Amino acid sequence: MATGVSKTKWNGDLQAIVRDNEQLAYRPIWQNGNDENRLYYGDNLTVMNDLLKDGSVRGRIRLIYIDPPYATNSVFQTRKRQDAYTDLLTGEEYVDFMRKRLLLMKELLSIDGSVYVHLDNKMVFHIKVLMDEIFGAGNFRGMITRKKCKSKNFTKNSFGNISDYILFYTKSNNYVWNKQYEQWTDEKILKEYPFIEEATDRRYKRVPIHAPGTRNGETGKMWRGMLPPEGKHWQFTPDKLDELDRNGEIYxxxxxxxxxKVYLDESNGIALQDIWLDYLDINNQNTQTTGYPTEKNIDMLKRIILSSSNKSDLIMDCFAGSGTTLVAADELERNWIGADMGAEAIKVMLNRFQNGTQTLDEHINSRKKTQINKTASHLIGNYTIYANGNYSEGEFNLPILNLLS
Ligand SMILES: C[S@@+](CC[C@H](N)C(=O)[O-])C[C@H]1O[C@@H](n2cnc3c(N)ncnc32)[C@H](O)[C@@H]1O
Structure with a gap:
């Protein structure tokens, strides 16, 4: 988990960051034929305004995930202590910054598209109200609570803060949704499906055959001399219950x-709930990372992408940071658009696409050999960079890289 350096304690050169970002004012430089993958280097407000003029993008993005600054009034640095980005807008200014961008995102989304906004407890409620206004309260689909780090020795007089939040909205009622499941663990299987059917050896659990609420139709009638319990009805018609019994499916x-009897071998897994405990950002020294602060867990991004898009769909992350969303999208055979206004982010993303990630341990002992992540390396030549300067295909010795190195 990355903690920013508070603005009051940071003694870096704010002007230098601003200067860098001004130099990088967005301008497209190269587009690779029909390839939809694009990386933009600039303020996403300008980038999105421009994308709105592109008929192949406007109203066609199936999924947007963003992990913007959180209004922490801090400066975030990489593991090598490079200033990566500033997070200095707070209060009204922050909400205004988000409003301008969320309005453009809505226009870029397809009618069956979804948007996920990752925040912490500082601004999540402000942005919830804002998103209700922009996307419609009826299009709020949920708020995921994610455990972001292990329990820590919290020094404040309060509960340890180990969660952050993801707001999930859609553009309409009719949206892409692929239900996701967690795999059963041995421990959970033993607890949930404790019985084994003698004749078949199948593991199963026993569930009631009635459900709350009275019914006047078939499911409210007598079955095998019994009425449903007071205030309840049978889950199936008496005929269907007879059939289940004939098949040995009633205990x-x-x-x-x-x-x-409900059998384990007919279960797809445990339907994913809105509390996510398995996607901590940095677990241990063996975790693969770019070293970029606030880099998110790639498996969490894959969950989101699998839930709310299909293969070949277009996905955007316009606060791309180290490019986690883009790499996850690519690995899942989606097309992607990324943008970031930070010089360090672009540098880290290009390095990630080219060389993959390293273990945290290797970042600490940075002289160790870089591990090439095969999946990421196939991205080379398969994306478009938009920024200042010229581009020559197949080369990573871009003017912007010279500028950044
Ligand atoms: C929290 S980080 C994103 C981290 C990312 N999710 C990852 O996994 O690495 C926020 C990013 O937003 C970028 N950013 C902030 N304001 C921006 C803007 N107006 N336009 C484009 N990028 C911006 C910052 O440079 C930073 O890289």
Missing amino acids: WSSTGNPRR
């Missing part, structure tokens, strides 16, 4: 209480 207790 009868010694006191004559029927329960339905």
Whole structure:
């Protein structure tokens, strides 16, 4: 988990960051034929305004994930202590910054598209209200609470803060949704499916055959001499219950209480809930990382991408940072558009596309050999960079890289 250096303690050169970013005012330099993958180097407000003029993009982005600054009033540095980006807008200014950008995102989204906004507890409620206004409260699909780091020795007189949040909205009621499941663990299987059917050896659990609410139709009628319990109805019609019983799918207790058997081998897994505990950003020294501060867990991004897009869909992250969303999208065979206004972010992304990530341990002992991540390296030549300067295909010795090195 990255913690910024508070503005009051930071003694870097703010003007230098601003100067860098001014130099990098967005201008497209190269487009690779039909290839939709693009990396923009500039303020996403300008980038998105420009994308709106592009008929192949406007209204066609299926999924936007953003992880913007969180209004921490800090400066974030890489593991090698390079200033990466500033997070100095707070209060009204911050909300205004987000409003301008969320409005453009809505226009860029396809009618069945989704947007995920990752924030912490500082601004999540302000931005929830803003997104209700922009996307419509009816299009709020949920708020994921993510465990971002291990428990820590919290020095404030409060509860340890180990969560952040992802707001999930869609543009309409009709949106791409691929239900995601977690795999069963042995421990959970034993707890949830404790029985084994003698005849078949199949593992199963026993569930009630009734559900809350009275019904006047078939499911409210007598079955095998029994009415549903008070205030309840049968989950199936008496005919269907007979069929289940004939197939051996009803378990009868010694006191004559029927329960339905639900088999483990018919389960897709555990439907994903809105508390995510498995996607900590940096777990241990072996975690693969770019060294960029606030780099997100790539498996978390894959979950989001799998849930809200299909293969070949166009995905955008216009606060791309170290490019986690872009690499996840690429690995899942989606097309992508990325943007970042930070020189360090662009440098890190290009390095990630070219060389992959390193373990945290290697970042600490940075003289160790870089590990090439095969999946990332196939990205070479498969994306377009837009920025100042000229581009020559197949080469990474771009003017912008010279500028950055
Ligand atoms: C929290 S980081 C994103 C980290 C990213 N999710 C990752 O996994 O590495 C926020 C990023 O937004 C970028 N940023 C901030 N304001 C921006 C703007 N107006 N336009 C484009 N990028 C911006 C910063 O340079 C920074 O890299």
